[in-house]
Amino acid sequence: MEVHDKLTNLLADEAFQTEIRNFDDYNAEKQKRIQGQYELSEEELAYARKFIAGLVFIPVALAAEERKQASKRLMSRLAATPDSAEHRLRSRSMMQWVSHIAAILSIPLLLTTIYFYYQASTGTPNLNSLTASQKTFNTFRAPLGAKTQVVLPDGSLVWLNSGSSLSFPSVFTGSTREVKLKGEAYFEVTKNESMPMQVSTNQLTVKVYGTTFNVNGFADNGKVETTLVEGKVTLILKASHKEYLLEPGYSASYDIRSQEIRASEVDEMDVFTGWKDGKMLFQNEPFAGIVNKLERWYNVDIEMTDPSLGNYTLYATFIDENIEQVLDIFASSIPITINYIKREKQPDGSYSKRKIVISRDVNKVTY
Secondary structure, eight states: OOHHHHHHHHHTOHHHHHHHHTGGGSOHHHHHHHHHHTTOOHHHHHHHHHHHHTOOOOOOOOOHHHHHHHHHHHHHHHHOOOSSHHHHHHHHHHHHHHHHHTTTSOHHHHHHHHHHHHHHHHOOOOGGGOOTTTTSEEEEEOOTTOOEEEEOTTSOEEEEOTTOEEEEESSOOTTOEEEEEESEEEEEOOOOTTSOEEEEOSSEEEEESSOEEEEEOOOTTSEEEEEEEESOEEEEETTTOOEEEEOTTEEEEEETTTTEEEEEEOSOTHHHHGGGGTEEEEEEEEHHHHHHHHHHHHTOEEEESSGGGGGOEEEEEEESOOHHHHHHHHHTTSSEEEEEEOOOBOTTSOBOOOEEEEEEOTTOOOO
């Protein structure tokens, strides 16, 4: 049995998934026994652990029709490969694998799984034989309404927030590990001082030496925020080429219009990083900014008929609440009424994006 076939079968096995997820909790004797039981080499074991670490087992509630359409679109994309014997074989192999584990993993999770499968099935390229095409950047996206995790070629872990994308090469070469971010991501970077990582956004570059941090480049409020949990990073402004050192426990906010950067100590780290664990925390945040985040988080369109509603500032913490529950809580604090527009079925069988209209309630008194 070929290596990738062996790993394919194991990674679709729920018992194996459980063993690998709990691997760090076992003593050395049991870890050795698991490795022997599944006849894994050190490299295969390391890959399986990285693979499972990249999966977030969150149940996703989808209507039967939506699940059917999502699966159909996914299979169509997998089939759209170049017309060569090698690509056709790989496509069929992947589709068989996807079908095999579809009963175990959710559709959004499959997007992450497919990426890792492709990395495993193509193997690790030889650094001395890299072609120009192999050195090009690959882009991985987190769809709206979903979050996902990516393992970079150096073993670094990245959580991508909804609507975000990350580009990086198949193999890091040269003096830096360059990645490009659009949106928001949480990084746990493998330490390598001789080859620092550089995370580039449109406005600035974060130079990383091995650390844990969050970058929010959505710039909804005209600012890019970098929050350092631990380690060492410097911020390089693209407009002025100035470089700033950020201390652990601090968040730096770069104002795009004034091109100024300000750092402040973080009182509640979850405000900046809680999203990766399914938490939304708002502290004295304008309702307009909250609405922007809710649109990405729940993959909905929200229209405010009165723009002045966006000036209300709010404190709130949400964990696993749906959009109706979240907006109902806000409606108890500010004078709004909420209208949920019925979704329409499209000619291709899919449904229109969910739309919510928020209006001012002139008769409501809030405290």
